[in-house]
Amino acid sequence: MIDLKPSINFWHDLKSNQVAGLWLFLGSRKSLQIVHPSIFQLLFWGAVAASVNTLYSWMVAGQVGHFNSQGLVSYALWPFIALIVGIFLSQRMNNQRLMLVPALLWLVLDSNVLLIQCFLQYLGDNNLLNFLPDSIYNFLPTLFMVFFVWQSLAVIWVFSRELKWPWWERALIMFATVCTLVVWQMSVKQQPIWKVDDSPPTISEDALYAQGNLLRQTLEQIQLGDFSQTHWYFLGVAGDSYDSVFSSEVQRIKSQFDTRFGTLGRSVQLVNDPDTRTKIPIASETSIQLALNRIGQQMNKDTDVLFMYLTSHGLANHFELENAPIDLNQINPQWLRSALDKSGIKWRVIVISACYSGSFIPALQSDNTLVITASAADRSSFGCNSESDYTYFGRAFFDQAMREKSTLHDAFTDAQATVSKWENAQGFEPSEPQWSLGKNMELMLPQLEKHLFPSPTVIPTSPNPMPSPTTP
Structure with missing residues (x-):
């Protein structure tokens, strides 16, 4: 059975939901046994996810530009969809508290994935990842895109297994989710949370x-x-x-x-x-x-x-x-x-x-x-x-x-x-x-x-501190 009984301790619920998010990443139904949904937990993780996404967008923009509220609205689409799914499930299972679980688990997992991305972005901005081969830099964006897709599909996967949906219903919902992700991704690229206005280069x-x-x-x-x-x-x-x-x-x-x-x-x-x-x-x-x-x-x-x-x-x-x-x-x-x-x-x-x-x-x-x-x-x-x-x-x-x-x-x-x-x-x-x-x-x-180098003389060298390590 799905344990949806929250405790009266906010921090206990927070810890349980953090662990539940990690189990969700693994596609395990154990996440549903651990999660402790409440409106306060949903609001808290929503604020965390919005803050971490804004931080990451700011770092990617080079710490310049301006806050773009439209980008935050675009991001909010996914927890909103998860909330709609939760309402549908709660009606179908006749369990009102179930309506918060999909959105809560999605926000927990997204916050953790974005924190890792922020950490890697910080290391890259400070030239602390230059020991990695160049192929890694090309692979990381694709990897985190896969993570984003999976955190949405994982919610469906876990619930469909727990609720024993038929295979065709699972496949149909997952296909619809992927299609929605594609449309959303095309939109969000034009509306990042932290936006740098394009200024076309000019020549005088x-x-x-x-x-x-x-x-x-x-x-x-x-x-x-x-x-x-x-x-x-x-x-x-x-x-x-x-x-x-x-x-x-x-x-x-x-x-x-x-x-x-x-x-x-x-x-x-x-x-x-x-x-x-x-x-x-x-x-x-x-x-x-x-x-x-x-x-x-x-x-x-x-x-x-x-x-x-x-x-x-x-x-x-x-x-x-x-x-x-x-x-x-x-x-x-x-x-x-x-x-x-x-x-x-x-x-x-x-x-x-x-x-x-x-x-x-x-x-x-x-x-x-x-x-x-x-x-x-x-x-x-x-x-x-x-x-x-x-x-x-x-x-x-x-x-x-x-x-x-x-x-x-x-x-x-x-x-x-x-x-x-x-x-x-x-x-x-x-x-x-x-x-x-x-x-x-x-x-x-x-x-x-003989015609290039002058006669040997004592010529002082210029100061030579270790240069900055950015790669050409």
Whole structure:
């Protein structure tokens, strides 16, 4: 028999209902033997569920936006339906107190599931889950959606077993529940409890008309190589506009190359950043190709060398270019190799700082090329926090190692060890920076490096606190 006799102790009922919710999650009829329904318990768990859902929606919204009462009304649909089901059951079983049980059990289970989601969201917001593989992040939303579906179906499952409904009646009600869930899910996405109003990105008229002149002036200032000397040319690309670390990194590294490595007049930076749209050319396939072509025209192809640095977010075989509201093509390894070949540039040092950047190595490899990547083909890299000046690899390689070492290999080895130390301290999966050196470049590089690194002097390094660990 179903025990519906409440105690006079509110906290005793609260404990019993919490346990009943856990049994419901397991699909056990024991939940009906433990639950202690009352109007006070229903109101209490309703307030808890509404508060936890509001908290979760606020955290997902990035702690900005405003409370949306329509979202709370949309959420209340499900306990209301459960209450209607309870009324139907109480009439059918001639037991008035039964009307509160489905809604009460649903609210208890939903509150517990949402508390777990809030906890995981808090850990993620504070970069405490970076030790998990990327596949987990894609799986968690689906898992909690399954939990939400199940908490509704579990109520039906438990009652249908306890009341010995025929199989066709169980199947029909469950099917109707799933259909209602689908319709509700489509609605609730448009009406979250904590809402951030969409503000379409814009580009100013000044920036729109400035970009053409900026790119033209930038490319025109690239100096012609002196055939009696070896020169290094620098091209820096900051791919994403929504994380300022990429813009900051490229600008700092260009300044470093101009002042320390002698590329003044032979360096170009292409940056996606809302703050620089009237000052620096944006990074796109078109601007990258034009910059490579211009450098190829101005350099002495037999003795000069290009140092190209790309930094952004990335996926396997994908380097991200983003500068909303402009719709930019994305860079893949084959396109980048083709762009380099079209430019006619012979000697190439290509450094890519992005997650999964090692996937670019096979396409970019050649006898005359050195390819360095911040991560292996199947690994993430770290440090793309907008509060940072450099990514992990950018700080370790450029801001530290290349200030102290006199060869690229020594700088890479030193940066590899530094990045590994930072990642181990944070408990991250190692990014495993990669080095791929062509056979002709292996012979040529020592001669080229003589014209890159200045004579050994004592040069102070910049402060190097452990960077912020967000992944690109």
